Amino acid sequence: MIEAVHRSAASGSSPEAVAYAARTDREAPASAGVIVQVMVQPETAGVMFTRHPVSGAEQVVIEATRGLGDSVVAGTVTPEAYLVDGAHVQVARHRGGQLLTSAQALALAALGRDIESLFGRPQDIEWAIAGEDIRVLQARPITTAPSTARPVRATSGDILLTGIAAGPGTAVGPARIIGSLDDFARFRPDDVLVCRTTSPAWTPLLARACAVVTETGGMLAHAAIVAREFGIPAVLAAAGAMTTLTEGRLVRVDGTHGHVGTATGNTGRN
DSSP states (O other), X not given: OHHHHHHHHGGGGSHHHHHHHHHTTOOOOSOOOXXXXXXXXXXXXXXXXXXXXXXXXXXXXXXXXESOTHHHHHTSSOOEEEEEETTEEEEEEOSSSOOSOHHHHHHHHHHHHHHHHHHTSOEEEEEEEETTEEEEEEEEEOOOOOOOSOOOOOOOSOEEEEOEEEEOSEEEEEEEEOOSGGGGGGOOTTOEEXXXXXXXXXXXXXXXXXXXXXXXXXXXXXXXXXXXXXXXXXXXXXXXXXXXXXXXOEEEEETTTTEEEEOOSOOEEO
């Protein structure tokens, strides 16, 4: 336990944290506070944003999976998604069975709004449901405002892949298929990062990418949140991306509409 606390406290000076801080014009902390909590063994868990992270609509966005919610944060699963608008619940995406009842989704949304009211700004909340209890594991401010850029037209040309529109904007660049840390040396500035998912260790690549496309994940996953912070288009849960997008092929990533298509002409972002 003592070793884990020291490791966590020193994590602010890791290469990933330093790269993230530099890209977002923040100062990486030399040390951090460490919270030790009782482990919750939930039936369902996930992430909730009290404002839509892409459109800015006053909707609560909830993403859920069975068991622990770390897979939602990491983007290693494509979670179920719910939009709560007032007293209306929309199942935006499900994976073979609805994990949350409408009553549970409304209860989560109400709790999220209370937390937002308490802190005075929209919140990014990790939650878990164990038995009849809803547990709040973490709450922090949403780190990006919705894009105010001029809306872009849907992807022109052939659409190769469709996924979740997770980071608004468009970008054109060569696809770089990255399977593991061993492939990092092949990645060049303004490449399109194509991978199964990302983790904090991948932040240096996201800082250099013009866009990101993943095979799994949701709108509230690590890759999507960091992409929005860095202002790069993101399309997540694009099944088969690592095989459909061949190495070096010039592609257009439309993170507003969730499309990846063929491209010609100059590279860059809009």
